[in-house]
Amino acid sequence: MGHLGENGLNCELGNGVSMCGNEESFEKESNSSSIQYAVKVLLMGLGEDINREGIRKTPLRVAKALSEGTRGYTQGVKEIVEDALFPEACVGNSEVGDAGGEVDGLVIVRNLDFYSYCESCMLPFYFKCHVGYVPSGQRVLGLSKLSRVTNVFAKQLQEPQRLADQVCSALQEGIQPKGVAVVLQCKHLPFPDMESNTLQSHHKGVQGILVSAGSGAFQNKDALIWDDFLGLLNSRGVDKDQIHDKGSLDQCWCPSLSSSKVSVKNEEINPLMVTAVASILKSLGEDPTRKELQGTPGRYTKWLMNFQCSSIEKKLKGLVWSGTNGASSDNNTLHSELNLPFLSQCEHHLLPFHGVVHIGYFTSPGFEIEKSLLQTIVHFFGVKLQVQERLTKQIAETVSSLIGENVVVVVEASHTCMMSRGIEKFGSNTATIAALGRFSTDLAARAMFLKSIPSAESL
């Protein structure tokens, strides 16, 4: 591990100061440079050249994203809810006669989208939040505050049940209503199974869990008021019977805790990387010795090692295609292989992106490439630090080298960096296309292929 020698790192740190451009203001934050240092250790541990232009600023971007993504540690709930309670005592009094004058009805804000970070593996996870409360003291809360309070706890390292409990307690304490109910629909990224090259089965279902928390009138899970709350969520796809019971979460939530999904062996883990991740946790304001976090640096390092820099030629060497080269004149049948799943890691933010690859090529009938070979190519180019544009081109060129030049590749992907940080565009989805040979000029052929791509559901 010569890369990780002290000289190299110190030298790079010295350069770090000049790296910031328009992101200078962030540099002032005290913990940023130590996170950047740790990220450099990780990149070098992956075998990357930390001076390569694409990842030169990755340490800065990761530090910024992590600090933003865990800003909840320094935020308070009290400041959010104070001044946001409005009196509704006059309801029913002034205009249509007095029928009690108290807003005693349940208020539910549904379908709030968030990202949080999994405390077990440090990957971002998505959740949809439904939160309700029964007002008391003739006071109602500004609706946006339910979202703002949830975000304080979302922006921490979390696991679903604790997140629900914390949001619930904070609202109960902050606004003192008759009761608070919280339901979270959480989705975790799957971990790749590196033993087999085909990721199909692991990509189809994103790891999901439904948790709830209640206080006051909602404290008892069997309280009848839960029926009102869930009755109004029912139409939104929330099934009461699927709500997870407290206690037995760890086994089924984060894939990093399920040993069968972890292909990188303990002896392959570089202890310098593990130490670097632990130092990041500390810089974010967490206690790395907290029980739930003790294994996190190791698990995150294992995840990262799936994307270590390696020779693709070596990986691809074993692959053979039994067909003939497709340059002969009768190669005029368009063949499409659609929805090949992939998982990759964005080199700009060290965050996963994943989706499907569609490959089209001309060949003679009977000379199609085996689907498993295409899936292997897709897999190999996915499991390293990547950008989607390069991934698309590399797959096209590799397939072209097997079958001849007439190849078109479309990649459709969800980028967690577009959702879990900064712009937080939850439904966004990126499509890229690389067209080689005949596909680069023959628009009718390209259109025919594009039409064959099914309408994908975004995650």
Add this chain to the structure above:
Amino acid sequence: MGHLGENGLNCELGNGVSMCGNEESFEKESNSSSIQYAVKVLLMGLGEDINREGIRKTPLRVAKALSEGTRGYTQGVKEIVEDALFPEACVGNSEVGDAGGEVDGLVIVRNLDFYSYCESCMLPFYFKCHVGYVPSGQRVLGLSKLSRVTNVFAKQLQEPQRLADQVCSALQEGIQPKGVAVVLQCKHLPFPDMESNTLQSHHKGVQGILVSAGSGAFQNKDALIWDDFLGLLNSRGVDKDQIHDKGSLDQCWCPSLSSSKVSVKNEEINPLMVTAVASILKSLGEDPTRKELQGTPGRYTKWLMNFQCSSIEKKLKGLVWSGTNGASSDNNTLHSELNLPFLSQCEHHLLPFHGVVHIGYFTSPGFEIEKSLLQTIVHFFGVKLQVQERLTKQIAETVSSLIGENVVVVVEASHTCMMSRGIEKFGSNTATIAALGRFSTDLAARAMFLKSIPSAESL
């Protein structure tokens, strides 16, 4: 208009300074106090008591929301895109042989959600953005920058075609690619037709339009590369044939420009309110004399006047129900009237919220309340400055006064204040419930009613 006398306003402005609570930092912005002054003029013009606790801070909230919502006027594109271009020259070189080495493929980011403000009426409008470019000079742009650049132009007073053109030009100039394509799916809130009490027909369809812009390789609308771009949007519900031609937009986009939709007559418009709106435009950094904005203060004032404070008793006096009072013992048939549309104006932010009301009550068979009467009640309580909790309760109490005490009301609404400002939770939706009489204790009855509510699609 004694309310708008100078004394009252000056007095209130004097108090304004102490209104800020934890939002003090914003007060420093130079234009905030003049916007707050103007909002007070508007509230008084609506007949509101500006010292009522629910709206006491509305001027501050509106000023803050408007300034945030138009921050694009002070943002530059150059700072966003510089440092965000990454070289991809090595693609295809290092690992699988040289096949050109240029990332010449189209990159599309789809389904980016935004809110902007309509320059014709100052209401927020929603749009979904799809933006693509063909890289040149072997450089690709960080994906999030396409969203950030779009947001600069979204956060201004806009109309769809100009917005698309500006995003396109800014990206073309900022990153100098081979071409840029932009498609926007825009939705405008409907205006209520106050002539008829039933809003049904106007609420069903939100005013929508599809616009596009292209530069470089996309400059010509008939260029074949548009087929690639639209081919990759096709599966996302974008139909090429529905893209609006430039030029003839004004008639069909903003409902305020269609005179038939404006029920408030010119002579009812208070000139002080119009002047106040013009001063807001100026404070936001706009030129109120710009051609497209010349009628905006009048149109926004007309919109607001739909929600003027008025005596509901007077409005409801003309309503009669031909049934008998429902207190007799055989009133045990649950009757549900579902999906009654409403449009209202949030008194906290002066922003619209809209959705549907579901009403359940027990009555004898044959003694149901006419749907049109219920719709009128819903309408009357909607068209004023409101909060959803109060609206729900008021409808329940009014129906109860007609039919007897056993009434349950559920209101489901989308709040533009939850989406166009601050937390920007696009899919969020709020449900409130008020249960009177038997419904407040009989959970089986409430559950039966809740089950009858169809799963609603959010806007």
